[in-house]
Amino acid sequence: MSSAKHPHVITCKAAVAWGAGESLVMEQVEVSPPQPMEIRIKVVSTSLCRSDVTAWQSHAIFPRIFGHEASGIVESVGEGVTEFEEGDHVLTVFIGECMKCRHCTSGKSNICEVLGLERRGVMHSDQKTRFSINGKPIYHYCAVSSFSEYTVVHSGCAVKVSSLAPLEKICLLSCGVAAGLGAAWNVADISKGSTVAIFGLGTVGLSVAQGAKLRGASRIIGVDTNPEKGEKAKAFGVTEFLNPNDSDEPLQQIIKRITDGGADYSFECIGDTGMMTTALQSCCDGWGLTVTLGVPKEKPEMKAHYGLFITGRTLKGSLFGGWRPKSDLPSLVDMYTKKEIEIDEFITHNMPFEDINKAFDLMKEGRCLRCVIHMPK
Known part of the structure; x- marks a missing residue:
């Protein structure tokens, strides 16, 4: 292992995607030392998120190392890094927090102007990669690329956490579970006794359900086309399950009928713009709030009649549940260790x-919530 003072190139295994939809190939990759304000992490656990699969299936940048929901241990630090040191336990995050830009200092946003969503497969600082095979660059994904035994991230895209928290569990807080809880608590601010409708019961949707239950929602209606999700969802707080394939009646009409005019809150967790409109139509007049968390694979434009808004409904987007990674994630880890969240x-x-x-x-076939992938020790 390299020294924190004089880090060198590391050769390790990484699962490389060479083309859209092609099986990942286990390759020997070279991982460069961390540059100024970067850290190199030994990945301990990483879980597969739906967005990894969506990007892998698309005509994205290749060759590439996917993965962004991860935990690990700092192996070395670059020049200027004072927040981390070798041996620190960390979570990676796909959006960073520079703590200095307008958004970071506003207290209103987690869309960092410096370390926001990275879409070009390179590092924020110099627009280059830290992975290569025989001198050929291998591109990053979401500023993390955790499907590698070692990875390099900007120090603003990692969060120091307690060494007592199990890394093989809390990696889920890097994206999916945190995103759902934050949508329920930060973005929607669900009130006690309210009615909630959730479209899509994957990890994000069920995390919304958990957040709604903890806020004291009286009814949590889960919607999914997979009949197996109905029973599983009860453990997370869902009180009623609807499968759109079981009825010819439009889904929004069913929800408005059984809730006496519509849900107080609805959440679109699929990534389907048509379903976003349905979720909006399922909310009540006056104060109905729809939060969209899904990332559409196609048809990114959505349509909605202006009458839905003029009667008081609101549509809000949610990225990572509104959490500011460095400021907020340690408290979520603490909540987990205290058994306050699941x-x-x-x-x-x-x-x-x-x-x-x-x-x-498993993810493509809809047979899992989260697969946690364990790296060699």
């Missing part, structure tokens, strides 16, 4: 790194 129930599969393609198959 994470373990979302982990349906554990597998070694070499079986990562099986995790992709």
Whole structure:
């Protein structure tokens, strides 16, 4: 292992995607030392998120190392980094927090102007990669690329956490579970006794349900086309399950009928713009609030009649549940260690790194919530 003072190139295994939808290939990659304000992390656990699969299936940048929901241990630090030192336990985050830009200092936003969503597959600082194979660059994903034994991230895209928290569990707070809880608490601010409708019961949707339950929602209606989700969802707080395939009546009409005019809050957790409109129509007049969390795979434009808004409904977007990563994630980790929030129930599969393609198959087939992938020690 390299020294924190004189880090050198590390050669390690990484699951490389060479083309859209092609099986990942376990390759030997070179991982450069961290540059100024960067850290190099030994990945301990990483979980597969739906957005990894969506990007992998699209015509994105290749070759690429996916993965962004991860935990690990700092191996070395770059020049100027004072927040981290070798041996620190960290969570990676796909949006950073520079603590200085207008958004970071506003107290109103988590869309950092410096370390916001990275879409070009390179590092924020110099627009270059830290991965290569025989001198050929291998591109990053979401500023993290955790499907590698070692990765390099900007220090603003990592969060120091307690060494007592189990890294193989809390990696889920890097994205999915935190995103759902934040949508319920920060973005919607669900009130006690309210009625909630959730469209899509994957990890994010069920995390919304958990957040709604903890806020004291009286009814939590879960909507999914997978009939197996109905029973599982009860453990997370869902009180009623609707499968759109079980009725010819439009979904929004069913929800408005059984809630006496519409839900107080609805959440679109699928990434379907048509369903975003349905979620909006399922809310009540006057104060109905729809939060959209899903990322559409196609048809990104949505349509909605102006009458839905003039009668008082609101549509809000949510990125990472409104959490400011460095400021807020440590408190979520603490909540988990105190058993105030649930994470373990979302982990349906554990597998070694070499079986990562099986995790992709499970996600594609809708047979898992979260597969946690364990790196070699």
